[in-house]
Amino acid sequence: MxxxxxxxxxxxxxxxxxxxxxxxxxxxxxxxxxxxxxxxxxxxxxxxxxxxxxxxxxxxxxxxxxxxxxxxxxxxxxxxxxxxxxxxxxxxxxxxxxxxxxxxxxxxxxxxxxxxxxxxxxxxxxxxxxxxxxxxxxxxxxxxxxxxxxxxxxxxxxxxxxxxxxxxxxxxxxxxxxxxxxxxxxxxxxxxxxxxxxxxxxxxEIHFSNEVMPVKLFPGFRADYFDRIVEMRPKAIVVECFGLGGLPYIGEDLLPGIKKAVDLGILPVITTQCPEGGVDLSTYDVGQKTLKTGAVSALDMGFEAILTKLMWLIPQMPVSEAAKYLTRNLCDEVGSK
Missing domain, CATH: 3.40.50.1170 (L-asparaginase, N-terminal domain)
Structure with missing residues:
Protein backbone atom coordinates (compact mmCIF):
# COMPACT_ATOMS: atom_id res chain seq x y z
CA MET A 1 0.00 0.00 0.00
CA GLU A 205 -14.07 25.65 -2.39
CA ILE A 206 -13.48 25.10 1.31
CA HIS A 207 -15.06 27.61 3.66
CA PHE A 208 -15.58 27.64 7.42
CA SER A 209 -17.30 30.36 9.45
CA ASN A 210 -16.05 31.46 12.87
CA GLU A 211 -19.35 33.25 13.64
CA VAL A 212 -20.24 30.60 16.21
CA MET A 213 -20.33 31.37 19.94
CA PRO A 214 -20.11 28.64 22.59
CA VAL A 215 -21.58 29.49 26.00
CA LYS A 216 -21.07 27.29 29.06
CA LEU A 217 -23.71 27.77 31.74
CA PHE A 218 -23.22 27.67 35.51
CA PRO A 219 -25.74 28.13 38.34
CA GLY A 220 -26.49 31.85 38.44
CA PHE A 221 -25.37 32.63 34.86
CA ARG A 222 -26.65 36.16 34.30
CA ALA A 223 -29.49 36.56 31.80
CA ASP A 224 -28.23 40.02 30.83
CA TYR A 225 -24.85 38.51 29.91
CA PHE A 226 -26.64 36.12 27.58
CA ASP A 227 -28.56 39.07 26.10
CA ARG A 228 -25.26 40.80 25.33
CA ILE A 229 -24.02 37.69 23.53
CA VAL A 230 -27.19 37.75 21.42
CA GLU A 231 -26.59 41.44 20.67
CA MET A 232 -23.19 40.48 19.19
CA ARG A 233 -25.19 38.72 16.44
CA PRO A 234 -23.23 35.49 15.95
CA LYS A 235 -24.78 33.15 13.40
CA ALA A 236 -25.15 30.41 16.02
CA ILE A 237 -24.86 30.07 19.80
CA VAL A 238 -23.97 26.64 21.23
CA VAL A 239 -25.23 26.53 24.83
CA GLU A 240 -23.64 23.92 27.09
CA CYS A 241 -26.52 23.25 29.45
CA PHE A 242 -27.02 21.01 32.48
CA GLY A 243 -27.95 17.33 32.41
CA LEU A 244 -30.13 16.38 29.45
CA GLY A 245 -30.24 19.99 28.29
CA GLY A 246 -31.55 21.92 31.28
CA LEU A 247 -31.75 25.70 30.81
CA PRO A 248 -32.77 27.80 33.86
CA TYR A 249 -35.96 29.87 33.78
CA ILE A 250 -36.35 30.68 37.51
CA GLY A 251 -34.21 33.49 38.91
CA GLU A 252 -31.89 34.16 35.99
CA ASP A 253 -34.34 33.34 33.19
CA LEU A 254 -32.46 32.53 29.97
CA LEU A 255 -35.52 31.61 27.91
CA PRO A 256 -36.24 35.18 26.70
CA GLY A 257 -32.65 35.45 25.48
CA ILE A 258 -32.96 32.19 23.54
CA LYS A 259 -36.26 33.37 22.02
CA LYS A 260 -34.70 36.73 21.09
CA ALA A 261 -31.86 34.91 19.35
CA VAL A 262 -34.34 32.86 17.32
CA ASP A 263 -36.31 36.00 16.38
CA LEU A 264 -33.09 37.64 15.17
CA GLY A 265 -32.24 34.69 12.94
CA ILE A 266 -29.54 33.32 15.25
CA LEU A 267 -29.43 29.55 15.72
CA PRO A 268 -29.37 28.49 19.41
CA VAL A 269 -28.07 24.92 19.75
CA ILE A 270 -28.53 23.06 23.03
CA THR A 271 -25.88 20.59 24.14
CA THR A 272 -24.88 19.21 27.53
CA GLN A 273 -21.95 19.55 29.88
CA CYS A 274 -22.21 15.84 30.69
CA PRO A 275 -19.57 13.60 29.08
CA GLU A 276 -22.19 10.89 28.44
CA GLY A 277 -25.90 10.68 27.74
CA GLY A 278 -26.48 13.40 25.16
CA VAL A 279 -29.45 15.80 25.09
CA ASP A 280 -33.14 14.97 25.51
CA LEU A 281 -35.26 18.09 25.79
CA SER A 282 -38.48 16.09 26.21
CA THR A 283 -37.72 14.67 29.65
CA TYR A 284 -37.94 17.73 31.95
CA ASP A 285 -39.94 20.93 31.83
CA VAL A 286 -36.70 22.94 31.63
CA GLY A 287 -36.01 21.13 28.37
CA GLN A 288 -39.53 21.34 26.95
CA LYS A 289 -39.71 25.07 27.63
CA THR A 290 -36.37 25.52 25.85
CA LEU A 291 -37.56 23.52 22.84
CA LYS A 292 -40.64 25.76 22.51
CA THR A 293 -38.41 28.81 21.97
CA GLY A 294 -37.18 27.39 18.66
CA ALA A 295 -33.80 26.21 19.94
CA VAL A 296 -32.33 23.06 18.36
CA SER A 297 -31.21 20.01 20.32
CA ALA A 298 -27.78 18.66 19.38
CA LEU A 299 -28.91 15.18 20.49
CA ASP A 300 -25.84 12.96 21.03
CA MET A 301 -23.30 14.99 19.05
CA GLY A 302 -20.00 15.75 20.75
CA PHE A 303 -19.03 19.40 21.30
CA GLU A 304 -16.27 19.43 18.69
CA ALA A 305 -18.56 17.79 16.15
CA ILE A 306 -21.25 20.42 16.78
CA LEU A 307 -18.90 23.40 16.46
CA THR A 308 -17.15 22.23 13.32
CA LYS A 309 -20.39 21.18 11.62
CA LEU A 310 -21.91 24.61 12.23
CA MET A 311 -18.72 26.29 11.01
CA TRP A 312 -18.96 24.20 7.82
CA LEU A 313 -22.73 24.56 7.27
CA ILE A 314 -23.10 28.32 7.84
CA PRO A 315 -21.11 29.49 4.76
CA GLN A 316 -23.18 27.17 2.55
CA MET A 317 -26.76 28.13 3.45
CA PRO A 318 -29.12 30.34 5.47
CA VAL A 319 -29.07 29.69 9.21
CA SER A 320 -32.62 28.29 9.04
CA GLU A 321 -31.39 25.60 6.65
CA ALA A 322 -28.29 24.92 8.78
CA ALA A 323 -30.65 24.13 11.67
CA LYS A 324 -32.19 21.32 9.60
CA TYR A 325 -28.86 19.84 8.56
CA LEU A 326 -27.19 20.07 11.99
CA THR A 327 -28.78 16.85 13.23
CA ARG A 328 -29.01 15.13 9.86
CA ASN A 329 -26.64 12.18 9.98
CA LEU A 330 -23.89 12.60 7.37
CA CYS A 331 -21.14 10.38 8.80
CA ASP A 332 -22.38 8.85 12.06
CA GLU A 333 -21.68 12.10 13.88
CA VAL A 334 -25.19 12.00 15.35
CA GLY A 335 -27.85 9.52 16.31
CA SER A 336 -26.04 6.21 15.90
CA LYS A 337 -24.39 4.15 18.60
Whole structure:
Protein backbone atom coordinates (compact mmCIF):
# COMPACT_ATOMS: atom_id res chain seq x y z
CA MET A 1 0.00 0.00 0.00
CA UNK A 2 1.15 3.52 -0.78
CA UNK A 3 0.50 6.01 2.03
CA UNK A 4 1.02 9.76 2.30
CA UNK A 5 2.25 10.80 5.75
CA UNK A 6 1.06 14.37 6.36
CA UNK A 7 2.94 16.22 9.09
CA UNK A 8 1.40 19.25 10.84
CA UNK A 9 3.44 19.68 14.04
CA UNK A 10 2.09 19.06 17.54
CA UNK A 11 3.67 17.46 20.60
CA UNK A 12 4.72 14.45 18.54
CA UNK A 13 7.05 16.73 16.55
CA UNK A 14 8.16 18.99 19.42
CA UNK A 15 11.55 19.71 20.96
CA UNK A 16 12.41 21.62 24.10
CA UNK A 17 13.11 25.35 23.72
CA UNK A 18 13.78 28.19 26.13
CA UNK A 19 10.01 28.71 26.33
CA UNK A 20 8.87 25.09 26.51
CA UNK A 21 7.98 22.55 23.85
CA UNK A 22 7.82 23.81 20.26
CA UNK A 23 7.10 21.77 17.10
CA UNK A 24 10.40 21.39 15.24
CA UNK A 25 10.60 17.91 13.70
CA UNK A 26 9.36 17.38 10.16
CA UNK A 27 7.66 14.23 8.95
CA UNK A 28 10.94 12.72 7.77
CA UNK A 29 12.39 12.88 11.28
CA UNK A 30 9.26 11.30 12.80
CA UNK A 31 9.19 8.45 10.32
CA UNK A 32 12.93 7.78 10.78
CA UNK A 33 12.34 7.05 14.49
CA UNK A 34 9.72 4.40 13.67
CA UNK A 35 11.43 2.37 10.92
CA UNK A 36 8.87 -0.42 11.25
CA UNK A 37 6.29 1.64 9.35
CA UNK A 38 8.39 1.25 6.18
CA UNK A 39 7.83 -2.51 6.44
CA UNK A 40 4.08 -1.90 6.44
CA UNK A 41 3.77 0.67 3.65
CA UNK A 42 5.44 2.54 0.84
CA UNK A 43 5.52 6.04 2.36
CA UNK A 44 5.84 9.55 0.98
CA UNK A 45 5.84 12.59 3.25
CA UNK A 46 4.17 16.00 3.00
CA UNK A 47 5.03 18.68 5.57
CA UNK A 48 1.95 20.90 5.37
CA UNK A 49 2.72 23.13 8.37
CA UNK A 50 4.33 22.87 11.80
CA UNK A 51 2.20 24.23 14.65
CA UNK A 52 1.20 23.60 18.21
CA UNK A 53 -2.39 22.57 17.56
CA UNK A 54 -3.65 25.31 19.88
CA UNK A 55 -2.58 27.66 17.06
CA UNK A 56 -4.45 25.75 14.36
CA UNK A 57 -7.36 27.53 12.67
CA UNK A 58 -9.85 26.63 9.91
CA UNK A 59 -7.39 27.74 7.22
CA UNK A 60 -5.15 24.91 8.44
CA UNK A 61 -8.00 22.41 8.17
CA UNK A 62 -8.40 23.57 4.58
CA UNK A 63 -4.66 23.11 3.97
CA UNK A 64 -4.83 19.48 5.14
CA UNK A 65 -7.92 18.88 3.00
CA UNK A 66 -6.24 20.38 -0.06
CA UNK A 67 -3.15 18.24 0.51
CA UNK A 68 -5.33 15.12 0.48
CA UNK A 69 -7.34 16.25 -2.55
CA UNK A 70 -4.21 17.08 -4.53
CA UNK A 71 -2.65 13.67 -3.81
CA UNK A 72 -5.39 11.17 -4.60
CA UNK A 73 -3.03 8.60 -6.10
CA UNK A 74 -2.34 7.29 -2.58
CA UNK A 75 -4.24 4.45 -0.97
CA UNK A 76 -4.63 6.32 2.31
CA UNK A 77 -3.35 9.14 4.50
CA UNK A 78 -1.80 9.29 7.97
CA UNK A 79 -1.86 12.75 9.57
CA UNK A 80 0.37 13.58 12.55
CA UNK A 81 -1.25 16.35 14.57
CA UNK A 82 -1.21 18.04 17.95
CA UNK A 83 -3.64 16.58 20.47
CA UNK A 84 -5.27 19.77 21.77
CA UNK A 85 -7.44 20.38 18.70
CA UNK A 86 -7.17 17.03 16.93
CA UNK A 87 -10.85 16.29 17.60
CA UNK A 88 -11.88 19.50 15.82
CA UNK A 89 -9.71 18.66 12.81
CA UNK A 90 -10.94 15.07 12.61
CA UNK A 91 -14.56 16.27 12.73
CA UNK A 92 -13.97 18.94 10.07
CA UNK A 93 -12.32 16.42 7.74
CA UNK A 94 -15.16 13.96 8.36
CA UNK A 95 -17.73 16.38 6.93
CA UNK A 96 -15.73 17.85 4.06
CA UNK A 97 -14.02 14.88 2.39
CA UNK A 98 -16.78 12.28 2.47
CA UNK A 99 -16.39 12.05 -1.32
CA UNK A 100 -12.89 10.57 -0.98
CA UNK A 101 -13.40 6.86 -0.44
CA UNK A 102 -10.08 6.23 1.30
CA UNK A 103 -9.06 6.00 4.96
CA UNK A 104 -7.50 8.97 6.75
CA UNK A 105 -6.00 8.24 10.18
CA UNK A 106 -4.93 11.04 12.52
CA UNK A 107 -2.54 10.48 15.40
CA UNK A 108 -0.19 12.31 17.74
CA UNK A 109 1.33 11.84 21.16
CA UNK A 110 1.43 13.16 24.70
CA UNK A 111 5.23 12.91 24.87
CA UNK A 112 7.46 14.13 22.01
CA UNK A 113 8.88 11.51 19.66
CA UNK A 114 12.44 12.46 20.68
CA UNK A 115 11.94 12.04 24.46
CA UNK A 116 12.30 8.89 26.60
CA UNK A 117 9.08 7.05 27.33
CA UNK A 118 7.34 8.56 24.32
CA UNK A 119 3.98 7.18 23.21
CA UNK A 120 4.58 8.59 19.72
CA UNK A 121 6.26 5.48 18.31
CA UNK A 122 3.40 3.20 19.32
CA UNK A 123 0.75 5.63 18.05
CA UNK A 124 2.43 6.20 14.69
CA UNK A 125 2.98 2.49 14.11
CA UNK A 126 -0.63 1.81 15.14
CA UNK A 127 -1.78 4.38 12.57
CA UNK A 128 -0.10 2.40 9.79
CA UNK A 129 -1.31 -0.97 11.09
CA UNK A 130 -4.88 0.33 11.34
CA UNK A 131 -4.49 1.78 7.86
CA UNK A 132 -3.47 -1.65 6.55
CA UNK A 133 -6.50 -3.26 8.22
CA UNK A 134 -8.92 -0.59 6.98
CA UNK A 135 -7.68 -0.97 3.42
CA UNK A 136 -8.00 -4.76 3.65
CA UNK A 137 -11.66 -4.28 4.60
CA UNK A 138 -12.21 -1.53 2.02
CA UNK A 139 -13.27 0.79 4.85
CA UNK A 140 -12.84 4.53 4.18
CA UNK A 141 -13.46 7.47 6.51
CA UNK A 142 -11.72 9.67 9.05
CA UNK A 143 -10.44 8.22 12.32
CA UNK A 144 -8.14 9.00 15.23
CA UNK A 145 -5.82 6.41 16.73
CA UNK A 146 -4.41 6.87 20.21
CA UNK A 147 -3.21 4.46 22.90
CA UNK A 148 -4.37 1.40 21.02
CA UNK A 149 -7.84 2.66 20.11
CA UNK A 150 -9.26 3.61 16.73
CA UNK A 151 -11.93 6.28 17.15
CA UNK A 152 -14.38 7.59 14.56
CA UNK A 153 -13.37 11.13 13.51
CA UNK A 154 -16.49 13.12 14.54
CA UNK A 155 -16.78 11.15 17.80
CA UNK A 156 -13.25 11.75 19.12
CA UNK A 157 -12.69 13.84 22.25
CA UNK A 158 -9.56 14.66 24.21
CA UNK A 159 -10.31 13.72 27.82
CA UNK A 160 -6.93 14.30 29.50
CA UNK A 161 -4.04 16.71 29.18
CA UNK A 162 -1.71 14.29 30.99
CA UNK A 163 -2.62 10.64 30.51
CA UNK A 164 -1.31 8.67 27.56
CA UNK A 165 -4.89 7.38 27.08
CA UNK A 166 -5.91 10.92 26.21
CA UNK A 167 -8.78 10.30 23.79
CA UNK A 168 -12.19 8.73 24.10
CA UNK A 169 -15.00 7.94 21.70
CA UNK A 170 -18.11 9.88 22.80
CA UNK A 171 -21.57 8.32 22.42
CA UNK A 172 -20.15 5.82 19.90
CA UNK A 173 -18.35 2.49 19.87
CA UNK A 174 -14.66 2.37 19.04
CA UNK A 175 -13.83 1.43 15.47
CA UNK A 176 -10.87 -0.76 16.38
CA UNK A 177 -8.30 -1.91 18.93
CA UNK A 178 -4.62 -2.80 18.80
CA UNK A 179 -2.65 -5.24 20.95
CA UNK A 180 1.02 -5.36 20.11
CA UNK A 181 1.25 -5.74 16.35
CA UNK A 182 -2.26 -7.12 16.02
CA UNK A 183 -5.10 -4.75 15.17
CA UNK A 184 -8.81 -5.53 14.98
CA UNK A 185 -11.47 -3.49 13.18
CA UNK A 186 -14.72 -3.63 15.15
CA UNK A 187 -17.08 -1.25 13.40
CA UNK A 188 -17.65 0.57 10.11
CA UNK A 189 -19.40 3.95 10.27
CA UNK A 190 -22.15 5.09 7.92
CA UNK A 191 -21.04 7.76 5.43
CA UNK A 192 -23.50 9.73 3.27
CA UNK A 193 -21.64 10.46 0.01
CA UNK A 194 -24.39 12.56 -1.57
CA UNK A 195 -25.86 15.13 0.84
CA UNK A 196 -23.81 18.36 0.71
CA UNK A 197 -20.98 16.29 -0.72
CA UNK A 198 -19.11 18.41 -3.26
CA UNK A 199 -17.44 16.81 -6.24
CA UNK A 200 -14.84 17.96 -8.75
CA UNK A 201 -13.89 21.65 -8.87
CA UNK A 202 -16.51 22.59 -6.28
CA UNK A 203 -14.66 20.44 -3.76
CA UNK A 204 -11.80 22.95 -3.79
CA GLU A 205 -14.07 25.65 -2.39
CA ILE A 206 -13.48 25.10 1.31
CA HIS A 207 -15.06 27.61 3.66
CA PHE A 208 -15.58 27.64 7.42
CA SER A 209 -17.30 30.36 9.45
CA ASN A 210 -16.05 31.46 12.87
CA GLU A 211 -19.35 33.25 13.64
CA VAL A 212 -20.24 30.60 16.21
CA MET A 213 -20.33 31.37 19.94
CA PRO A 214 -20.11 28.64 22.59
CA VAL A 215 -21.58 29.49 26.00
CA LYS A 216 -21.07 27.29 29.06
CA LEU A 217 -23.71 27.77 31.74
CA PHE A 218 -23.22 27.67 35.51
CA PRO A 219 -25.74 28.13 38.34
CA GLY A 220 -26.49 31.85 38.44
CA PHE A 221 -25.37 32.63 34.86
CA ARG A 222 -26.65 36.16 34.30
CA ALA A 223 -29.49 36.56 31.80
CA ASP A 224 -28.23 40.02 30.83
CA TYR A 225 -24.85 38.51 29.91
CA PHE A 226 -26.64 36.12 27.58
CA ASP A 227 -28.56 39.07 26.10
CA ARG A 228 -25.26 40.80 25.33
CA ILE A 229 -24.02 37.69 23.53
CA VAL A 230 -27.19 37.75 21.42
CA GLU A 231 -26.59 41.44 20.67
CA MET A 232 -23.19 40.48 19.19
CA ARG A 233 -25.19 38.72 16.44
CA PRO A 234 -23.23 35.49 15.95
CA LYS A 235 -24.78 33.15 13.40
CA ALA A 236 -25.15 30.41 16.02
CA ILE A 237 -24.86 30.07 19.80
CA VAL A 238 -23.97 26.64 21.23
CA VAL A 239 -25.23 26.53 24.83
CA GLU A 240 -23.64 23.92 27.09
CA CYS A 241 -26.52 23.25 29.45
CA PHE A 242 -27.02 21.01 32.48
CA GLY A 243 -27.95 17.33 32.41
CA LEU A 244 -30.13 16.38 29.45
CA GLY A 245 -30.24 19.99 28.29
CA GLY A 246 -31.55 21.92 31.28
CA LEU A 247 -31.75 25.70 30.81
CA PRO A 248 -32.77 27.80 33.86
CA TYR A 249 -35.96 29.87 33.78
CA ILE A 250 -36.35 30.68 37.51
CA GLY A 251 -34.21 33.49 38.91
CA GLU A 252 -31.89 34.16 35.99
CA ASP A 253 -34.34 33.34 33.19
CA LEU A 254 -32.46 32.53 29.97
CA LEU A 255 -35.52 31.61 27.91
CA PRO A 256 -36.24 35.18 26.70
CA GLY A 257 -32.65 35.45 25.48
CA ILE A 258 -32.96 32.19 23.54
CA LYS A 259 -36.26 33.37 22.02
CA LYS A 260 -34.70 36.73 21.09
CA ALA A 261 -31.86 34.91 19.35
CA VAL A 262 -34.34 32.86 17.32
CA ASP A 263 -36.31 36.00 16.38
CA LEU A 264 -33.09 37.64 15.17
CA GLY A 265 -32.24 34.69 12.94
CA ILE A 266 -29.54 33.32 15.25
CA LEU A 267 -29.43 29.55 15.72
CA PRO A 268 -29.37 28.49 19.41
CA VAL A 269 -28.07 24.92 19.75
CA ILE A 270 -28.53 23.06 23.03
CA THR A 271 -25.88 20.59 24.14
CA THR A 272 -24.88 19.21 27.53
CA GLN A 273 -21.95 19.55 29.88
CA CYS A 274 -22.21 15.84 30.69
CA PRO A 275 -19.57 13.60 29.08
CA GLU A 276 -22.19 10.89 28.44
CA GLY A 277 -25.90 10.68 27.74
CA GLY A 278 -26.48 13.40 25.16
CA VAL A 279 -29.45 15.80 25.09
CA ASP A 280 -33.14 14.97 25.51
CA LEU A 281 -35.26 18.09 25.79
CA SER A 282 -38.48 16.09 26.21
CA THR A 283 -37.72 14.67 29.65
CA TYR A 284 -37.94 17.73 31.95
CA ASP A 285 -39.94 20.93 31.83
CA VAL A 286 -36.70 22.94 31.63
CA GLY A 287 -36.01 21.13 28.37
CA GLN A 288 -39.53 21.34 26.95
CA LYS A 289 -39.71 25.07 27.63
CA THR A 290 -36.37 25.52 25.85
CA LEU A 291 -37.56 23.52 22.84
CA LYS A 292 -40.64 25.76 22.51
CA THR A 293 -38.41 28.81 21.97
CA GLY A 294 -37.18 27.39 18.66
CA ALA A 295 -33.80 26.21 19.94
CA VAL A 296 -32.33 23.06 18.36
CA SER A 297 -31.21 20.01 20.32
CA ALA A 298 -27.78 18.66 19.38
CA LEU A 299 -28.91 15.18 20.49
CA ASP A 300 -25.84 12.96 21.03
CA MET A 301 -23.30 14.99 19.05
CA GLY A 302 -20.00 15.75 20.75
CA PHE A 303 -19.03 19.40 21.30
CA GLU A 304 -16.27 19.43 18.69
CA ALA A 305 -18.56 17.79 16.15
CA ILE A 306 -21.25 20.42 16.78
CA LEU A 307 -18.90 23.40 16.46
CA THR A 308 -17.15 22.23 13.32
CA LYS A 309 -20.39 21.18 11.62
CA LEU A 310 -21.91 24.61 12.23
CA MET A 311 -18.72 26.29 11.01
CA TRP A 312 -18.96 24.20 7.82
CA LEU A 313 -22.73 24.56 7.27
CA ILE A 314 -23.10 28.32 7.84
CA PRO A 315 -21.11 29.49 4.76
CA GLN A 316 -23.18 27.17 2.55
CA MET A 317 -26.76 28.13 3.45
CA PRO A 318 -29.12 30.34 5.47
CA VAL A 319 -29.07 29.69 9.21
CA SER A 320 -32.62 28.29 9.04
CA GLU A 321 -31.39 25.60 6.65
CA ALA A 322 -28.29 24.92 8.78
CA ALA A 323 -30.65 24.13 11.67
CA LYS A 324 -32.19 21.32 9.60
CA TYR A 325 -28.86 19.84 8.56
CA LEU A 326 -27.19 20.07 11.99
CA THR A 327 -28.78 16.85 13.23
CA ARG A 328 -29.01 15.13 9.86
CA ASN A 329 -26.64 12.18 9.98
CA LEU A 330 -23.89 12.60 7.37
CA CYS A 331 -21.14 10.38 8.80
CA ASP A 332 -22.38 8.85 12.06
CA GLU A 333 -21.68 12.10 13.88
CA VAL A 334 -25.19 12.00 15.35
CA GLY A 335 -27.85 9.52 16.31
CA SER A 336 -26.04 6.21 15.90
CA LYS A 337 -24.39 4.15 18.60
Missing amino acids: KILLISTGGTIASQQSAEGLVPMDQGEALAARVPGIYQIADIDIANVFSKDSSNINPADWAAIIRCIRENQSYDGYVVTHGTDTMAYTSAALSYVIRDIEKPVVLTGSMIPMSEPGTDAKRNLEDAFRFMEALLAKGQPGISVTFAGRLIHGPRAKKMSGKRLEAFKSVYYDELGLSEGKKVTILKAPFIDRETLCKQGALAN
